[in-house]
Amino acid sequence: MDENLLGIIAGVLTSVAMMPQLIKVIREKNVEDISVVMLLVLISGLSLWVWYGILKDELPIILSNGFSVLVNLTLLTCCFIFKKKS
Numbered sequence: 001m002d003e004n005l006l007g008i009i010a011g012v013l014t015s016v017a018m019m020p021q022l023i024k025v026i027r028e029k030n031v032e033d034i035s036v037v038m039l040l041v042l043i044s045g046l047s048l049w050v051w052y053g054i055l056k057d058e059l060p061i062i063l064s065n066g067f068s069v070l071v072n073l074t075l076l077t078c079c080f081i082f083k084k085k086s
Helices: 003-016 019-028 036-056 059-082
Strands: none
Touching: 003 059, 019 059, 036 059
């Protein structure tokens, strides 16, 4: 298999991995079981991948991880919007 194709497939799969969770949170407006710390660590790691992709001039790395950053930032935002006040 061509390594570029492999990278693109991997990028697409990892980029859309959190979409079902985001859709569920938006539909149900329930973030009770979402870990904010996990999201912060994940967003940090993904952002570093974007930076790495920029340094290496690798568009698939930049695009796939940039999209993942946006999805997870949206999920993090939902955590603050839908969090139940105690």
